[in-house]
Amino acid sequence: MKHEHKYKSGPEKYVMVIDIDKCTGCGACVIACAVENNLPVRTDETRKLLSVDWLVIYKITNGKPFPKTRIAYIPRGCMHCDNPMCVHVCPASATDKDDKGVVSQIYPRCFGCRYCMAACPYHARVFNWWDPTFPKGTERGLNPDVSTRMRGVVEKCSFCNHRYQRAKEKAMLEGRTTLRDGEYITACAEACPTGAITFGNVKDPNSKVSKLVKSPYAFRLLEKFGTEPSVYYISRQEWVRREADRYFEEKAKKISKE
């Protein structure tokens, strides 16, 4: 029995590679994402499981006492899986995967059943528990390229799809049909001060990401679930890979064989 929705990508396939060893957990990516994508902000955001965050940062430790304590941060947005369970289960076809690898969400079609949230093991999907609100004055700074969402619908990271459209229009005006590496990147990748987030077309053999994904230290979260995520993580620290990836032992054997 197979419940798969594997898609066929076109000439482009965008992936994200996050170098955990470079991430300081500063949160610049989270802020950039929120500003870029018009994420609503309430007066009280203390209950984080009710917040509308497309990108969150998990903090992990090696569990050892000082001075051997080590900390790492794992930024996590939507994984834009190649076998996206959310697309498979959505009863109203409100979410889909396009040929460049982005899992999209059609907000006016979503009726808020939240089956996709139950299906996503990454907790990448968030629900609008309230009508969207923005602190006074900030409405004027909303991004005109991104629609705001209404209450009662699910939303998620779009890999800043509007930036792709903008980059594509610019390329067309310049008489090009393809994008150069780095021409389309997400807001989080652009804002990261340490360059921990790299974004690009993995099918372009000259792109940075196509080289990074081949690293023996690269892994993806929850690989055994068969979702085929498009977000890769890199860490040269064994304890990080062990903490982040439940299947580290198998992977370690594979690396040693190679």
Place this chain on the structure above:
Amino acid sequence: MDAALIPPGVKRCDFKIFLGWILFLLAIIGWGAYAVFLVWYKALNQTNMNNYFGFGIWITLDLSVIALGGGAFFTAFLRYILGIDKLKNIISLATIVGWICYASALLVLGLDVGQPLRGWHIFWYANVHSMLTEVAFCITTYFIVLCIEVLPIVLENVQLAKNRFIHLFSHNLHEYMYVFAAVGVFLSFFHQGSLGGMYGVLHTRPFAYRTGFFIWPWTFFIFILSAIASGPALTLLVTWILQKVTGRRLVTKDVILLLAKITGSILCFYLIVKFIDTWYWATHILPEKGMTLKECYQGWFGPYGLWLLFAELGVFGIIPAIILITPRFRENEWLLAVGCLFDCVGIIINRFVFTVQTLAIPTYPFDKWVVYSPSWQEWASTIMIIAIGALVISLAYRYLPLFPQEPELNP
């Protein structure tokens, strides 16, 4: 005061007592209606669900009432398709209880979705790959079938039946009821199964995921079995409660014992299948997904502890199965009531763990358990649904000839 509406040949309590009971139910319904108003007006922030718990008590209630409402289609199957004539004495109640359950499920869905006014999107933009689409189509069409099945029962009211057209229409509907029963059985099998399939397909949630046959995970078949193992139990339980509350005999013991025996047999079969399924899940599916049984439970006695598994399959599984399958036990009316009640509770726990516990289990190795407890608005609306059910049964019992044997059993 309402004597003209009461079926001939039966006695009902004084209207004032009945009115007091109805007002009591309406007070509860009013409290729940206020909670419903808050949810619709202020949105789902009135609940204690969150981005981890997209499903909560409402979906548990939804799945539970649909399973327990399975008594309608299964009793109809036994009566009209298999021709077990004796069950005609309890089929009206089973149909009414089923109708209440499905109406409740649709009402709860209207509460639970974030944009109820877009409910039609599920039909208009239907994704044929989604089990939920199948559920939506089957539940809606089956509810229409249930309405058709309930209609002749309502039209049997003594005043309505005086109208010649209504009387003939009702009579003819009865004649062709086996057609609707067959359609209902077909639709019910699919949506009961699809509800199980909804969880079974989630290969991203190892607690719920199951392998299966063709496109259907094993939960598809197990949910059908559990519905027919518990639905008739609710019908029997409601009959028992009605007999105790009214102090009247409504159905002969042989009818009750027959349905109890059938229910007990199916419950035993369901438990055997469920034990095999649980064993295979723990020893094959979980390791395949990189998880262990221990990781799926919050210790022995935590909110999502192993006690739930033992409660579901042991206390509320094996015990009611023994009671219902053993002639000596099921002939004792109190034990029979306990057996039916435990059977229903076991299925509710099953639906709870599939709905809520599935979402509580940390998926990341570095994540933590999260616990969900419903808000007062969720409880109030849930209790309201039960009160509406009690209201409909009370009205149906008082004004409709639900039990054909009642006049002769209470001369």
